Each structure stands twice: as C-alpha cells, then as structure tokens.
Amino acid sequence: xxxxxxxxxxxxxxxxxxxxxxxxxxxxxxxxxxxxxxxxxxxxxxxxxxxxxxxxxxxxxxxxxxxxxxxxxxxxxxxxxxxxxxxxxxxxxxxxxxxxxxxxxxxxxxxxxxxxxxxxxxxxxxxxxxxxxxxxxxxxxxxxxxxxxxxxxxxxxxxxxxxxxxxxxxxxxxxxxxxxxxxxxxxxxxxxxxxxxxxxxxxxxxxxxxxxxxxxxxxxxxxxxxxxxxxxxxxxxxxxxxxxxxxxxxxxxxxxxxxxxxxxxxxxxxxxxxxxxxxxxxxxxxxxxxxxxxxxxxxxxxxxxxxxxxxxxxxxxxxxxxxxxxxxxxxxxxxxxxxxxxxxxxxxxxxxxxxxxxxxxxxxxxxxxx
Numbered sequence: 001x002x003x004x005x006x007x008x009x010x011x012x013x014x015x016x017x018x019x020x021x022x023x024x025x026x027x028x029x030x031x032x033x034x035x036x037x038x039x040x041x042x043x044x045x046x047x048x049x050x051x052x053x054x055x056x057x058x059x060x061x062x063x064x065x066x067x068x069x070x071x072x073x074x075x076x077x078x079x080x081x082x083x084x085x086x087x088x089x090x091x092x093x094x095x096x097x098x099x100x101x102x103x104x105x106x107x108x109x110x111x112x113x114x115x116x117x118x119x120x121x122x123x124x125x126x127x128x129x130x131x132x133x134x135x136x137x138x139x140x141x142x143x144x145x146x147x148x149x150x151x152x153x154x155x156x157x158x159x160x161x162x163x164x165x166x167x168x169x170x171x172x173x174x175x176x177x178x179x180x181x182x183x184x185x186x187x188x189x190x191x192x193x194x195x196x197x198x199x200x201x202x203x204x205x206x207x208x209x210x211x212x213x214x215x216x217x218x219x220x221x222x223x224x225x226x227x228x229x230x231x232x233x234x235x236x237x238x239x240x241x242x243x244x245x246x247x248x249x250x251x252x253x254x255x256x257x258x259x260x261x262x263x264x265x266x267x268x269x270x271x272x273x274x275x276x277x278x279x280x281x282x283x284x285x286x287x288x289x290x291x292x293x294x295x296x297x298x299x300x301x302x303x304x305x306x307x308x309x310x311x312x313x314x315x316x317x318x319x320x321x322x323x324x325x326x327x328x329x330x331x332x333x334x335x336x337x338x339x340x341x342x343x344x345x346x347x348x349x350x351x352x353x354x355x356x357x358x359x360x361x362x363x364x365x366x367x368x369x370x
Contacts, residue, residue, distance in 0.1 A: 035286060036302045038286050039306075040306050040309065042282065042283055042286050043283075043302070043303070043310075044306045044313065045275075046279040046280060047138050047306075048313055049272055049276050050125075050134075050280075051129050051137070051314075051318070052318075053273050054126065054129055054130040054195070055195055055318070056195075057195070058268075059268040060195075060268055061269055061270075062252070062260060063127075063130075064123060064248065064256050065256070066126070066273060066277055067119060067126075067248045067252075068245060068248040069277050070277050070281045071119065071122075071241055071245045071248050072241070073277065073278070074240075075237075075238060075241030075244075075245060077285065078234045078235075078237045081234050082096070082234050082238070101235075101239065101242075108242075111220075111223070111240050112243045113216075114216040114217075114219050115240045115241075115242075115243030115244045116243070117212045117215060117216040117219075118240065118244060119244050119251060120212060121209045121212040121213055121216065122248075123251060123255075124205045124206075124208055125205075127201065127202070128205035128206045128209060129202075130195070131197045131201045131202030131205065132203070133314060133318065134310055134313075134318065135307075135311040135314040135320055135326070135330070136178060136202075136326070137202070137206065138306065138311070139174070139175065139307060139326075139330045140175050140178060140203070140206045141206055142171060142303065142307075143171070143172075143175055143206065143207065143210040144209075144214055145168070145336075145337065146168050146172060146214075147213065147215070148213065148214040148218060149168055150214065151215050151217075151218040155218050156218060160344075161344060163340075167335075167340040167343075168336070170332050170336040170339070171332070171336035171337070171340070173332055174328075174331070174336060176329070177325055177328055177329030178325070178326055178329035181199075181323075181325065220236075220240075224236065301341070303337050304334040304337050307330060307334055311330065
C-alpha cells in the first residue's frame with residue numbers, strides 16, 4: 001500500500017470516529033432535553049392530578065393503598081429493567097437477586113431506614129395536597145431544597161457557596177410569603193374546594209414531608225458512597241421497593257385497615273387515581289435519567305417551569321385566585337431555585353486547577369517583565 005493510500009485510509013477512519021462521536025453527543029443532548037421536558041410535565045401533572053383526585057366530591061379513595069401500589073409498581077419496574085439488561089436470562093436474574101439481596105442481609109437492611117421515611121413522606125404528600133391548593137403546595141414543597149442542603153452540610157460535611165446560602169434564605173422568605181395569607185378570605189390566594197380542608201394541617205404535612213425528603217435523600221446518598229458493595233441504582237431501588245411495599249402495607253393496616261376490609265382495597269379508584277400512581281411511580285425513573293444526562297442548572301430550571309405551569313393550570317382547572325402576595329412569594333422561590341442550582345461551590349479539584357493556572361499565568365507574566 002502506498003503512502004497516499006495509507007493516509008487516505010487513516011482519514012476515513014478518523015472521519016468515521018468523528019461522525020460516530022458527533023452522533024453520540026447529539027443523542028445525549030436529545031435525551032437530556034427530552035428527560036427534562038418529561039420531568040417538567042411529570043412534576044406539574046402529578047401535583048395537578050393528585051390535587052384533582054383529592055378535591056372531588058363524594059367517596060374518597062384510601063391514599064395509603066395508593067402508596068402501596070406505587071411502591072409495588074416501582075419495584076416491578078426496576079426488576080423488569082434488570083431483567084432486560086440481562087436479556088431475559090431468568091437463571092442469571094434469579095442468581096443476581098439471591099446473591100445481592102438474600103445473601104447480603106445487612107447491606108439490604110441499610111435501605112430499611114430511607115424506605116420507611118420515603119413511605120411516610122409519600123403518605124404525608126397526600127395529606128398536604130388534600131389541604132393545600134396545587135400551586136401553594138408546589139411552591140411550598142421546594143422547602144425540600146433547604147432541608148436537603150442542611151442535611152448535606154451536617155451528614156456529608158458538604159460545603160455550600162455564599163450564593164447558595166443566600167438563595168436558601170430567599171427560598172425560605174418566598175415560602176413564608178406564600179403561606180402567610182391575609183385574614184380576609186376574599187383577598188387570599190385560594191381555589192374552589194369541594195372537601196373540608198385545613199391550611200395548617202397542609203402546611204405541617206409539607207414541612208414534615210420536606211424534612212423526611214431531605215434526610216432520606218442524604219442518607220441514601222451516604223449509603224451509596226460508603227458502601228463497599230458496588231450496586232446499581234436499580235438494585236438499590238429494588239431494595240427500597242421491597243421495604244417500601246412492606247412498610248406501606250403496615251401503614252395501611254394501622255391507618256385504614258378496618259375501612260379497607262369493609263369497602264375494599266380499590267375503593268373509589270378512578271382513572272385519575274391510577275394516573276397519580278403511574279406519575280408517582282414513573283417519577284423515579286425520570287429523575288434517574290435527568291441525573292445521568294442533565295446538570296443542576298437544568299434541573300433547577302425544570303423545577304421553576306413546573307411551578308409556573310402548575311400555577312397557570314390551577315387558575316383554569318381549580319379557579320385559583322392569585323394575589324400579589326402569592327406572586328411575590330412564588331417569584332422569590334423560582335429565583336432561589338435558579339440561584340441555588342447555578343452557583344454551586346466549586347469542587348476542590350476545580351479550585352486546585354484554577355489556582356495552578358493562576359500561578360502559571362503569574363510566572364509567565366513575571367518572565368515577560370524580566
């Protein structure tokens with residue numbers, strides 16, 4: 001082969017590699033924005049559908065049964081994903097579950113704590129949405145950013161940037177502004193209701209739920225980082241789902257046991273209830289995609305857009321009345337979410353690299369002067 005033919009063959013190979021990398025990059029970008037788009041719709045649709053299902057007149061379904069089915073659906077979905085990854089090799093699939101769940105009982109039991117908290121949190125979310133308007137709940141639930149940040153600092157020794165601390169103060173001020181409404185009912189940010197509701201019960205449920213969410217999320221992250229056993233996210237979610245389903249059943253028995261026995265597990269279930277269950281179960285998978293392909297800035301942007309969509313949709317669906325206080329408070333929350341996501345504290349490696357670059361530039365400048 002002549003030298004020119006070799007050069008041409010290398011050029012063709014390089015072009016193929018470049019084309020392949022461009023295609024992979026384009027696909028990753030498409031998946032990133034698609035997952036964010038779906039996350040925005042899921043966040044807004046879940047709150048709106050949950051609120052609608054809890055505000056209908058007549059018989060009301062048992063929220064504890066909905067939590068059980070949600071956990072069971074998450075469990076089955078993660079099992080299916082691992083089975084697909086193993087190309088439906090049932091022998092390997094059974095061996096994998098036996099070796100990683102049954103034969104590692106202490107590793108599996110670690111997930112009992114976050115599973116308990118997540119299950120209680122999901123039950124509290126139904127209480128909160130049953131007593132707060134969809135828009136108010138969506139804004140107030142961003143308090144989980146504050147609780148997650150505080151637990152990260154305490155449990156993971158994580159540092160926050162000055163901007164992030166300022167954004168947390170703005171976040172708290174915005175939520176407080178939304179919650180503290182005027183005494184005059186005609187001037188409050190409210191919507192048309194068909195059931196008996198208590199704003200105080202809803203607020204308490206949101207606060208406790210956000211505390212649970214922050215602790216469970218950070219505790220789960222600590223388990224993943226400290227565990228010597230390299231496990232996939234799907235395996236961890238299977239372990240969570242196992243405990244979540246059991247704990248959900250126990251919660252259902254204690255809270256609604258006699259009523260479920262009398263009226264049935266699926267009492268008052270409608271298409272809207274099933275929509276809530278599917279949206280809640282699918283949320284975990286969507287978040288997994290977003291974590292893999294998107295960054296914190298885009299996730300914060302998605303949260304902000306979800307708040308806006310929920311508020312606008314509430315005006316048309318529930319005759320939600322927006323006052324100046326709600327508008328100011330929700331705007332502060334949106335700004336805080338954006339700032340917290342956009343200006344994280346630089347990692348130690350990034351700080352070291354920047355300092356080295358500055359030192360090199362300083363040395364070069366001194367060399368030029370001399």
